[in-house]
Amino acid sequence: MGCRFHRLNFVTATLLFSLTSSIQVVGTGLIGAASVSAQTTENRSKEALLLYQAGTQQYNQGQFREALQTFQKVLALAKVKGDRQGETVALNYIGLVYFNLGQYPQALNCYNQTLVITKKIGNKAGEGATLNNIGALYTTLGQYDQALKFFYRALVIIKQVGDKAQQGKTLTGIGSVYNNMGDYNQALKFFKQALVIIKQAGDKAQQGKTLTGIGAVYKNLGKYHQSLQFFEQALVIINQVGDKAQQGKTLTGIASTYYILGQYPQSLSFYKQARTIFKEVGNKTGEATALTGMGPIYYLLGKYADAEQTLFAAIKVMELLRNGLLDSDKISMFETQAVTYRLLQQTLIAQKKTNAALEISERGRARAIVELLSSRISESTANKVTIKPLEIRQIQLVAKKQNATLVQYSIIYNDFPLDANQKWRPAAILIWAIAPTGEVRFRLVDLNPLWQQQKTTIRQLIPNYSNIVMEHPKSEQKVSNASNSVVAIVQRSRNDFWIEVALVLIVSASIISIAAWLWRFRCSNNTILAEVSRKSRWLIISLLMLLVAGSNKFLLLLPQNEPIADSDRGLGFVFKAQKFSQSDRLKQLHKLLIEPIADFLPKDPNAHVIFIPQSFLFLVPFPALQDANGKYLIEKHTILSAPSIQVLDLTQKRTTGIFYGGSNALIVGNPTMPSLATHSGEPEQKLPSLPGAEQEAIAIAHLLKTQAIIGDRATKRAILQKMPSSRIIHLATHGLLDELRGMNSAIALAPDPPSSPPYQGGRGKVNGFLTAEEILDTKIKLNAELVVLSACDTGRGKITGDGIVGLSRSLISAGVKSVVVSLWSVPDAPTAFLMTEFYRQMQQQPDKARSLRKAMLTTMKQHPNPKDWAAFTLIGQAD
Incomplete structure (x- = not known):
């Protein structure tokens, strides 16, 4: 729930002119601070006043394209008169308009210009409000760490100037980020703080937005009836103030809650209302969200053609939104949109349109790197390289030109999540194998038995991800420090010294105590593995409370704070135990990822097989996968990989x-x-x-x-x-x-x-x-x-x-x-x-x-x- 639409009450005067009467502006801190300047500045143009009034009215009514033209005229007049304060107001509005139209690079450019001017002229309130706007923009892009940095910077300044209304907006923005990050308790804390302050300030429009945010948190916490209560309270207020864009967002929240409750007709009705409003005001992000919500409802109602059409429409809108963004922004924004591509693949598979599903699988990956590569190739050649998504015939042509068998994987989850915060276990893997001849084979692998019978997931089977190389604990530092340096985030232990543990088992009625000498070893069955630094390899580990059963293998890695080992090619730490045989994991992965298409792979071991993984499957050590006879995949095939077929x-x-x-x-x-x-x-x-x-x-x-x-x-x-x-x-x-x-x-x-x-x-x-x-x-x-x-x-x-x-x-x-x-x-x-x-x-x-x-x-x-x-x-x- 980012602050995507900042509504201002109609004002009878403008920041650009000097008037003798007192001016009250309800809205951003930038507006409020500039009104003081308006009271002391004389002889301003009546034309600019009328334009400003018209622009704010157009903006508040969601007429963004008309408002853009109007505020561009206001900006031109301010520049002619050398009115720096007026420039900041116009630029801020233009940025907000671009933001609501989904033109994020243009919005950020305007905000940055505003920030430079407000700092230069000492307008602290305006600086805080602009930082708020940038935080809202980064929230929409999925750059949550960046968003928090700007919101917290804004909060410090806004508290200094004492702008309660703007402080409430900032707290709402922070709550929205934490909600998107899945930290719901923290989100609720900030939303409730914001609500108290906003009520004191009397900002009804912002009150509706904050109530919507609280409704979203309760939905994510599974408290659906409380969620609906807050959404409905918000809707009453939002309808009163006439905030069309926020009305669409609140309707979307209600629709998604009804969907989770299984009340599909009600959900569809609210999504349709929301989409109508978003189209009316030109909010592309909201329109794509509503369309994505409608798709799975049609799917569950058996209306596959409607689901396909709706999800295709959502993707087209989303792809327009990514135009012109920086590489990092494209990546983060795509993460918020990936669910739509997955839903469309499921819809197409349900209609047995497997080739069309492959096109969407390819279309939904590595888009940012594709654009980077194409721009570099265009720079070095006379002809501009087109970057349209590949169709099936083009995919077949790539396999022919590569003279290789392409194997593309796509992960499908066990439900239709409408929210990136809903975590689902992988339910299936879609696999396509494309031969150099152009022949395409499709297989669907059901992953549910993996969890139901073995209580594990395919992600946990990947040895280099869950065992051999362990993950570091989550940092307890503030998000603002999370990515300041390489030092803050590196990494894990890479020691070459593996230690053999001679086990002495002492069995009692309730516990098993294990004492062990450690010495260097290579991974053998029925052992406890320990990874330690060179200077710690002589230590005795005693009283380890582990139950050893059958041929299970446990991986043990000592805590951090060890001296850096001197034969590593990296550094770090870890401490975690895992109960899986490495060989068993490699065989299970082979069964899930290779066996379904094994008969389609080339018999010649020198023929190329190019794997196109997705998500955590990039961490699969394909050469080491073992068939039922223990033969490694590299013994039978020549293996490569690529982020996508188009990158290849x-x-x-x-x-x-x-x-x-x-x-x-x-x-x-x-x-x-x-x-x-x-x-x-x-x-x-x-x-x-x-x-x-x-x-x-x-x-x-x-x-x-x-x-x-x-x-x-x-x-x-x-x-x-x-x-x-x-x-x-x-x-x-x-x-x-x-x-x-x-x-x-x-x-x-x-x-x-x-x-x-x-x-x-x-x-x-x-x-x-x-x-x-x-x-x-x-x-x-x-x-x-x-x-x-x-x-x-x-x-x-x-x-x-x-x-x-x-x-x-x-x-x-x-x-x-x-x-x-x-x-x-x-x-x-x-x-x-x-x-x-x-x-x-x-x-x-x-x-x-x-x-x-x-x-x-x-x-x-x-x-x-x-x-x-x-x-x-x-x-x-x-x-």
């Missing part, structure tokens, strides 16, 4: 010749490590050296007839300068993982000297970490055929509908055709062996996917544990 097609369009060797290869290993703190507020520690990575780089450089860059020479500045002219880039170093935003995932390089000037596109201190965000922000135009990130977790990041937001995505967006990244913490020695073998194979034949497969098979013979050879995946082109 666009990366192929960047055709350049391949040259493995000479000065075109940039090989970096074991740079002089930078320092960072493992916890906020703690002293920095220098990352440990990686001698295995250094030997890896030297060996690969020798194969490619070039010199490895190691130690002090591998500075961030030096590497950035060499990257654009390199055909092969190999970075063997530490990797840092950011699963909160993805864009702070980083590769460690040698720090530049303190005296060095900031590099192009630099973001503050030069600290030796090259982040995913910096790769995009510096707008590096990379021409590399291949980038290998021989470090931990470089294939991970924030999981979104645009794929994994992290290093691999940034490199593909920057122009790289193929990227090799890791899905978990990679041990130093086996990784060095695998990488050297990979380049040795590439010298014999240029196919990168086949070379990686052969390297894995060779490494497997010496290091049979999948942890040692299956972490790396090739994204993009094979040749």
Whole structure:
């Protein structure tokens, strides 16, 4: 419930003119503060006064397009007269109009201009109100951390100036963000605070919005009758003040509540009313929301054609809203829209339109990266690359051009959630296999038995996600500090030292106490695994209260605050136990993801199979999946992956010749490590050296007839300068993982000297970490055929509908055709062996996917544990 529509009571005077009578403006703090200026300024244009009055009336009635034209005229008059205060008012209104029309880049531009002027002229109330508007905009975009930052900044200023009405709006905005984030108790607290203040201020329009917010929270808490009571109270007030846009939002809330209660006719009726209002006032976001709500009702009523038509209409509106947004804003906004694409796929499958469902599956993923890639290709060619969604014939053509079997997955959930906050278990996986001949096979895999019989989910089966690489605990810091630095969000332990536990069981009537000596081991059955730092490997773990049954395996990782291990390619901590056999998980994943289409995969092990995962399936180690006989998938197939079929097609369009060797290869290993703190507020520690990575780089450089860059020479500045002219880039170093935003995932390089000037596109201190965000922000135009990130977790990041937001995505967006990244913490020695073998194979034949497969098979013979050879995946082109 963001503050998408700020209604102002009609005023008889304007901020742009000097009048002798007192002026009362009910609305934003910016308006209220400027009215003081209006009382002391004389000889203002009557024309501007009339325009302002007309504009506010048009805005309050939801006539946004007419209001836009009117306020643009007001802005022009203010500029002519040099009235800076008047400019801020006009710009603020223009921004609000753009916001309600769904033209978010234009709205943000106006708000930013307003913010600059209000600061310059010292209008604190106006500054606070503008910060509020920006917070509401980021809420709509799904950028909740950003929204909270702006709302809290606004709250500080608004409290200083004592504007109660504006304070109530700010508290309502904060409540809306927490509601969207799923923190319902916190949301309710802020909404109730807001309601008290708004009633004191007598702002009826805002009171209706806040009551709507409270209704939304109660709906999300499952208190549906209380929810309806608050929605109905809100609707009475909103109808009284004539706030058309807010009326549509409140009707949407009522409709979604009736849907959850199973009262579909009532729900449909309220959604239709809401859609009519949203169309009338031009609110595209509201219209798309109403259409998305109507779709599943038609589906449940068996009206599949109506559901299809409605959801298609919703998608068309949503795609218009994303036009012109920044990359990060597109990603976050798409996350709020992804449910509509899923619902449409279900609707099409119900009608046996499997090819059409594939088109929607493809259309609903990696849209932001597709637009980035197409813009880069357009810059380097005379012809502009079109980015229309692929149709089935184009998808078949991509499979033919790739000479590969494409396997696309789409996850379907067990209900029709109308709200991103409703968490549902995956209920099914849709799988399409497209052969090079163009033949398409479809399979639907029911996932409900997984939960019903085994009490688990497919996500929990992914070993590198739930076990081998564990998740860090949630940060207790404020959201405003969550993404300030790499330090605040890195990551997990990557120790190469696995400890064997000799178990001594002492059984009593109620408990089992286990005492254990620990020593180094590789994963064997019926053991408790412990991951600790090198300096802690001698410790005795005693009195572990774990029940060991049959062949179950538990993974135990010690708490944080351990010294940084010195043979890692990353850092961190964890403590968690999990009761699953690694081999069983790999076999179950094979059964769910591969067996349904196994008969359609190529028999030739050298033929390419390109997997297009979705969501957490990006973390599946496809090479390590085992069939019923224990044979790994990599033994039967040559495997690649891609964020989407269209991304695959666009990366192929960047055709350049391949040259493995000479000065075109940039090989970096074991740079002089930078320092960072493992916890906020703690002293920095220098990352440990990686001698295995250094030997890896030297060996690969020798194969490619070039010199490895190691130690002090591998500075961030030096590497950035060499990257654009390199055909092969190999970075063997530490990797840092950011699963909160993805864009702070980083590769460690040698720090530049303190005296060095900031590099192009630099973001503050030069600290030796090259982040995913910096790769995009510096707008590096990379021409590399291949980038290998021989470090931990470089294939991970924030999981979104645009794929994994992290290093691999940034490199593909920057122009790289193929990227090799890791899905978990990679041990130093086996990784060095695998990488050297990979380049040795590439010298014999240029196919990168086949070379990686052969390297894995060779490494497997010496290091049979999948942890040692299956972490790396090739994204993009094979040749």
